[in-house]
Amino acid sequence: MGFALRPASCGVGYGLETAKLLLDVGFDDLGRHRVWGARSPFDTAFARTVEEAAGMVEEGTIRKHVLKAGKWRDSVVHAILDREWHGPLSNCAAGGLCVRWCRGIRTDAIGLILAVTVASL
Template sequence: MEDQPPYPLQTPRLLLREFRLEDFDDIHAYATDPLTVRYMDWGPNTEQVTHEFLERQIAQQATWPRRDFSYAVELLAERKVIGSVRLGLSDHRNADFGYSLGSAYWGVGLGAEAARALVNLAFDRFDAHRVWASCDTRNRRSFGVMEKLGLRREGTLRQNQPAHEGGWRDTHIYAVLAHEWAARRNA
């Protein structure tokens, strides 16, 4: 681990940065959107839940060193937080990531742009050997992002998460290895 947390990360259209108290309204807007949270294991949020989320993120940011990094996703053109992403480091040089963007920002490549920054971070700064992500099997947009980035579906976990509408949901697991990522970047 290096001396400083890996904040901020900038992509052509996004700033992945630490959370701030003044982000509450933006976060609450996407966290209450039924389309945004449809396949997540959280939401739609109450104001209390959004406050708790934001307080947890800010408290975590004050801790160093750590193995989990959450970022507010700010759309540079609007100076607005439109979602959040997370990178978690685990044993054996594995890392996992996740993302959630407000539904108004889907379909224009922002999810892939943010996720690519996290995968690059995992391999370049943290020397990951394998980076993986998961999603609800019904969430075609999410696994579309993973496939666009070159992650391969490794399998499906059956009925491993509670579903929003009750019952259980299945989860796809996607991953990419360091040498595969390097080959894609150099192609």
């Protein structure tokens, strides 16, 4: 899974709610066995969000696989298995992003979602 928020939307819980929404879609709607995502090693806020709040586990580093601004960069992989998922969105904050996939994603509130990839093994 992957997503990005507008800078103005950061730090208010939308990342957590978006991660939980995407995990809910992956497990409950699509029936996946495993959902994973990758992040920059420098994105510690995302690491806290997916590990502590969404229950994902850091699995390791993919070395020098993304070419950005002329430099090869690492990515850190996080994943969660269906048996570890405690969804659906049970911890939505009041007035937060508590919408189901079929209703669409409120991009006005959470920012622009650039990519969503749900994979299973």
